[in-house]
Structure formats: C-alpha cells, structure tokens
Amino acid sequence: MNSVTDLTHPDMSEVSLTGILFALSDPGRLEIVRELADGPLSMAECGMTHPDLPKSTKSHLMKVLREAGVVRNDPEGRGRRLSLRKDELDAVFPGLLDAVLSARTV
C-alpha cells in the first residue's frame, strides 16, 4: 500500500495556480514540460539534452511538477511513464499551458 511505484497525484480541485506557476518557473522543469507536450516519455527519454544530470536531481524536478499537478508519473514496465496533464489543466486553467508552451524560449 502506497509503495514507491504508486506515486500520489493531486486532484485538480486541489491544485493551486501559484503552485503551477512556481513549478513552471524553473528552466529545467519548464524544459521537461515542453518535452512532455509532444507526448509521454520515460524518465530516461526525458531530458536527453542533459545527460550528466544526476537521476536523483531529475527525480526531484519531476516530483515538484507532479505535486503541483502538472505531470503524471505512472509505472510502465520496469520504468515510469511521464505525461503532461494537459486536458485536466486546460479545463481548470484555460489558456495557461498553451500560453506558456507557445512562449519564446529565450
């Protein structure tokens, strides 16, 4: 019960706008979100542009995004499946994710 494979995800009714904005306010986390916008990825596939990033650090970035309600992190085979909670976020905060994703990178 509540093993490491079954990570908790907040219900959209309890995610806060400021929590989401904070999660997106880190360049590393934002880059992950941009990658996931094209579809789900495993932990290893995600962040390939930073091959030297320690996995504990990447795991922590994911945790912040997950706890803010931005991404899902589900078991898949021996790894994990990371996915953007786009439809749910769009329903609660219309236009926010699109505005962020379509914004200039620099």
Next chain:
Amino acid sequence: MNSVTDLTHPDMSEVSLTGILFALSDPGRLEIVRELADGPLSMAECGMTHPDLPKSTKSHLMKVLREAGVVRNDPEGRGRRLSLRKDELDAVFPGLLDAVLSARTV
C-alpha cells in the same frame, strides 16, 4: 544618477518567461497583479486588504515584480505609481497574463 526615485525597469527583450512565472507564483504578488489589472495604483492604495503588512515587505514584493518585468514603478508626486506592463507583456507572451488573471482564485 540612479537615485531612489528612478527605479530601473528591464526591457521586454531581456525579461524571461521563467522570471515572470516565478514573480507570479507567490500569492501576495499575484494579488498585487490582480489589483493592478484594474488600473494603476499608489503603493498605499495597493494591498489595502493587508493593512498590517510592513511597508518594507510590500516594497520588496514590488521589487520582485518590477525586476521580472511585470510592473512599472514610477514616481508620482510624493509617492509612486504602480502599473501593470500589460500591453508589453501581451506582445511578448501572448495570452499568458490573461490566462493568469482569468484563472480561479482559490
């Protein structure tokens, strides 16, 4: 030369999306932004719902918003005029501010 009355404001070419998201990710700062969305205010008019907030703290919140490129802070008489840089932000990050301002408060 750069007296306390002449605060610096970043050019929109050098404001970052993550910097803006971070500035908006604090409930107190976000509330200030919501107030300024209805038009410019003086420091005293702004944040009337928190009368016991020390002025140094409020000044610091404003500084973060100003340095992120979210608000302007110009001298006006013996006080200051705080204003949202809405048109400029809309031009650089279309839809972002509207999405944030129209989002649910809770």
Next chain:
DNA sequence: GGTTTGGTTCGAAAGTAATGGAACTATTAG
C-alpha cells in the same frame, strides 16, 4: 529652513528550495 508623508534600501534572521551521493525498491532478463 523643518517636518510630515510615502516610500526605498540595508542587513540580519529565518524559512524554503535545489543539489547530488548513497541506499533502497520494483521489474525484467537470464
């Protein structure tokens, strides 16, 4: 000029977040 008003900045203390190595867990492959 002096004083009041409306703020900014400085500095220190407390709180919060990021980082990464080491230990742990779960799944698959052999």
Next chain:
DNA sequence: CTAATAGTTCCATTACTTTCGAACCAAACC
C-alpha cells in the same frame, strides 16, 4: 534465484527567498 535496469527516497549541504525593523531619501507643505 541472481543480476541488471530504472527509477525513488533519504539525508546533508548549499543556495536562494522571505520577512521586517531600522536607516535612509525625496517631494510637498508650512
């Protein structure tokens, strides 16, 4: 069963943020 793989969690360290009093500054009024 054992080993390898793919990740999470724990913990300590460091870095950054927040908070607020005290000092400071500039404009307006007398």
